[in-house]
Amino acid sequence: MGGTKRIYLDNAATSWPKPDAVYDAVDRYMRESGAPAGRSVYAEAHQANQIVAATRAAVARLIGADDPRRIAFTLNGTEALNIAIHGLVDEGDRVVTTVAEHNSVLRPLRELESTRGVRVDRVSCNVRGFVDPDDVRAAMGAKTKLVVVTHASNVTGTIQWVADIARIAHERGALVLVDAAQTLGYLPVHVGELGIDLLAAPGHKGLLGPLGTGLLYVRAGVEAKLRTLRQGGTGTQSDQDRHPQTLPYKYEAGSLNVPGIVGLSAGIDFLRLQGNKLRSHHQHLCERLVAGLIEIEGVKVFGPADPADRVGVVSITIDGYDPQEVAAMLDGAHRIQVRAGFHCAPLMHAAIGTIDLGGAVRFSIGVFNTEADIDAAIYAVAEVAAASAAT
């Protein structure tokens, strides 16, 4: 076992490899078109407009949004979250969030807390990573304007009870922003059924697009309260020096990342053709990984006990090792590529007890991983753990 084949298990950071159709689409666009979207009328520019419109419509269909104009393209998940948080929250407002969030939620909120007097209540989770919706209810106040929750943790993979949390938020008149970075493309995400007002997601993880892609969904009516963070050219209302308030242009100042959007379109097409079998693929591999890892002496596996409650993200610690050391050994000796440390989620590591251990080692499963990849990872972890026990 071992060998030199690269085994990529860092899909929670960005998915790799991408489907061939994604490489082909980006390459073809770059070589044969290269035209901007929304700006000009020559043939290639018109095609660029069409592909952007078709991708917007594909994203809208995927998340059950009734109108593609409610989808704005962004640089990544972080930008979408920043537009939503900074665009909505004012001085004196309250926000409820959870300790399961990524720094792309925690840091904008910390900034608003320290510079604008915004009160942020951070709801705890249990050791398996679940946030109790009743704790969200208890944290809500009359001035709570926004509840921000991640759909699934990027540390433990725990899927949160988003629909229950959204119902509670709406009962108290607050809006709900969901970070779907670890679920979109992996789980069904229907904004209407889940009660989501704003949804932020990268295009480069579960949707299989290139880095540099992301999206923000804005429910009908919410745009009236959601300021723009950037103003600039949109190719619309160009006779005016005021930024348009119409969607999606309100949140899309400047030239769009057309090569990225072209690739994203091919990624979403690939997912549509695969259908439901991808969820079972992920669940099967995740179950196999957890089952193998929990048998290894000295290894602690975090996250939900039931594989149905998590996405394909599994974090572990190995007694006697710093997580960075484990990651270096897995790559150096076995070419198994994982992410070690705090995963930009410090409060989650505090909640599961790994903050003083240097965090954890995270395996995250992608569309193209196989049973053989998972078995190689289990074997490699067992070797590392055995070496620790021997010293």
Ligand SMILES: Cc1ncc(COP(=O)(O)O)c(C=O)c1O
């Ligand atoms: C839960 C979660 N939210 C947000 C992000 C930020 O996404 P991006 O890297 O596209 O900015 C990530 C990225 O790892 C994430 O895991």
